[in-house]
Amino acid sequence: MPGTKLRLLIVGGVAGGATAAARARRISEAAEITVVERGPAVSYANCGLPYFISGEIDRRSKLILQTPEGFSRRYRVTVRLQTEAIEIDRAGRRVLVRGPEGEAWLPYDALILAQGGNPVAPEIPGTDAPHVFSLWTVSDMDRLHEYLEREHPKTAVVVGGGFVGLEMAEAFRKRGLATTVVELASTVMPTMDPDFGVRIAHELESHGVTVITGARVRSVGQGVELSDGRKLPADLVLFSVGVRPELALARGAGLEVGATGGLLVDDRLRTSDPHIYAAGDMVEVEHKVSGRKVRVPLAGPANRQGRIAASNALGLDLRYSGALGTSVVRVFDATVASTGLSERAARDAGFAVGVVVIHRDDHAGYFPGARQLCLELVYDRTTARVLGAQAFGPAGVDKRIDVVATALQGKLTLHDLAELDLAYAPQFSSANDALNIAAFAGINDISGFSPLCTATQLKQVLAAGERPVLLDVRTSGEYQLSHLQGAMHVPVDELRDRCDEIPSGARVFVYCGVGYRAHLAARILRERGFDDVTNVTGGLLSLRAEGGFEWEEA
Numbered sequence: 001m002p003g004t005k006l007r008l009l010i011v012g013g014v015a016g017g018a019t020a021a022a023r024a025r026r027i028s029e030a031a032e033i034t035v036v037e038r039g040p041a042v043s044y045a046n047c048g049l050p051y052f053i054s055g056e057i058d059r060r061s062k063l064i065l066q067t068p069e070g071f072s073r074r075y076r077v078t079v080r081l082q083t084e085a086i087e088i089d090r091a092g093r094r095v096l097v098r099g100p101e102g103e104a105w106l107p108y109d110a111l112i113l114a115q116g117g118n119p120v121a122p123e124i125p126g127t128d129a130p131h132v133f134s135l136w137t138v139s140d141m142d143r144l145h146e147y148l149e150r151e152h153p154k155t156a157v158v159v160g161g162g163f164v165g166l167e168m169a170e171a172f173r174k175r176g177l178a179t180t181v182v183e184l185a186s187t188v189m190p191t192m193d194p195d196f197g198v199r200i201a202h203e204l205e206s207h208g209v210t211v212i213t214g215a216r217v218r219s220v221g222q223g224v225e226l227s228d229g230r231k232l233p234a235d236l237v238l239f240s241v242g243v244r245p246e247l248a249l250a251r252g253a254g255l256e257v258g259a260t261g262g263l264l265v266d267d268r269l270r271t272s273d274p275h276i277y278a279a280g281d282m283v284e285v286e287h288k289v290s291g292r293k294v295r296v297p298l299a300g301p302a303n304r305q306g307r308i309a310a311s312n313a314l315g316l317d318l319r320y321s322g323a324l325g326t327s328v329v330r331v332f333d334a335t336v337a338s339t340g341l342s343e344r345a346a347r348d349a350g351f352a353v354g355v356v357v358i359h360r361d362d363h364a365g366y367f368p369g370a371r372q373l374c375l376e377l378v379y380d381r382t383t384a385r386v387l388g389a390q391a392f393g394p395a396g397v398d399k400r401i402d403v404v405a406t407a408l409q410g411k412l413t414l415h416d417l418a419e420l421d422l423a424y425a426p427q428f429s430s431a432n433d434a435l436n437i438a439a440f441a442g443i444n445d446i447s448g449f450s451p452l453c454t455a456t457q458l459k460q461v462l463a464a465g466e467r468p469v470l471l472d473v474r475t476s477g478e479y480q481l482s483h484l485q486g487a488m489h490v491p492v493d494e495l496r497d498r499c500d501e502i503p504s505g506a507r508v509f510v511y512c513g514v515g516y517r518a519h520l521a522a523r524i525l526r527e528r529g530f531d532d533v534t535n536v537t538g539g540l541l542s543l544r545a546e547g548g549f550e551w552e553e554a
């Protein structure tokens, strides 16, 4: 509360911790605020670390957002760097810290833990060698940067194809290293649906990065050895295989840990001890769509949680409503982003999942510079509620995903998205934005006006031994170049006159390039009494990204 002379102690001084300290001061001029930070820097931009390595951020100092002196000047916050909190005495409300001046007990009235996480250290022989790295802190970055400048390595292997792994693969490539990404899952970026992983892998490969998926690293020596015996040259190896919450201090104090392995907090971000709050990568929170407990190691949630934890520690009453996991990453010329639930996560959560995939220009096709965007919208077929979205493309990705994130926050439905009045001029969008179109298609699917299936679902039908009619409605030129094995060909413009070529009563899966002509075809057929016609959403582009189909090529 304003005027309270409360002693607030914060452990961890980066995203969540620094935000908490600044917010606490804005609430109370009287509070005594201390931040203890184990590392050599407070409030630095860990999200910027890969770009110092790539050379896009030219000065290290740009990553340091605050110094202890600056923090003290502006906020009157005491920052103790290179000081580690090693024990919490909950009964005595004090924390034992060890730093340059030795050990000391720091008293608190309220304690905020914002300790983040640590990169998972794989138990593989050779990972302690000097050419093996992870990238999580400024110190990690310094060590890696120094190695690159000193040793001029020629080859790099990045183990792990998640956000940081992909950012680092790009950084190494930009420095001229021959770079390979090794990912255990069957596609890179395994938190997204597999077709997006395939698109990302193509982007990496088109910039000279080798991508190996479904492979485990067995050992690191002169190079990297995979469990199938393959050996990859590696003057440098970077592991980026996940983050584990930093929980030793909390566990030592007997604070409750949740089922996901994150520290348990309530919606006020209070731990199982009412005097101790927690924020950021170390906690588990509720997913706003699935309602399940999740860990979301991202900067946005950490900052907002830090703000809420500080507010509540200072006597206000703010609630954290949960996370969506909205994220975005650049992979060379592509932007990849997602929010809410992927198709797979939505199925796991028990929703009656519908999916629409559209490939459209990011702005009006007639205006120069339009480039194709792939947008996947996931929805609940029972309620039409929007559940999540993923997008990939050179432009316009982030704004679509941010709109869907807003829709998720407001629990909007496809009907709301269809009605969204979004900014339009030809340089920026289309009169019906990609999101409006995706919502129209979703509504048409749910209502039965034009049912959709994904490429994955079609593959499952074929794998089950069914032999439905595969109807390709593209032009003859497109069909001749390449089509699904066994696909019947009737260009959409001829379909009205050639419907009788399609066996009546047949189950028909219709596809085109991206889905629009197939939608028209589905309508033509349905109007003529074919009532089992399904449009393969995303068309040929999605079938290609899915993989696993037999093709007849020219």
Ligand SMILES: Cc1cc2nc3c(=O)[nH]c(=O)nc-3n(C[C@H](O)[C@H](O)[C@H](O)COP(=O)(O)OP(=O)(O)OC[C@H]3O[C@@H](n4cnc5c(N)ncnc54)[C@H](O)[C@@H]3O)c2cc1C
Binding pocket: 011, 012, 013, 014, 015, 016, 017, 036, 037, 038, 039, 046, 047, 048, 049, 050, 083, 084, 085, 086, 114, 115, 116, 117, 135, 136, 137, 164, 246, 249, 279, 280, 281, 282, 296, 297, 298, 299, 300, 302
């Ligand atoms: C290379 C990289 C790129 C990233 N890019 C993005 C991005 O583009 N977008 C995004 O949303 N997120 C990104 N992230 C993730 C984001 O940085 C984290 O989610 C966020 O920093 C978490 O904030 P936090 O406060 O929980 O933990 P951190 O920011 O990690 O801070 C925790 C601090 O606590 C300190 N600490 C831990 N234990 C103790 C102790 N006992 N005593 C004292 N101090 C302690 C640690 O030294 C650490 O400095 C990236 C992360 C990395 C590493």
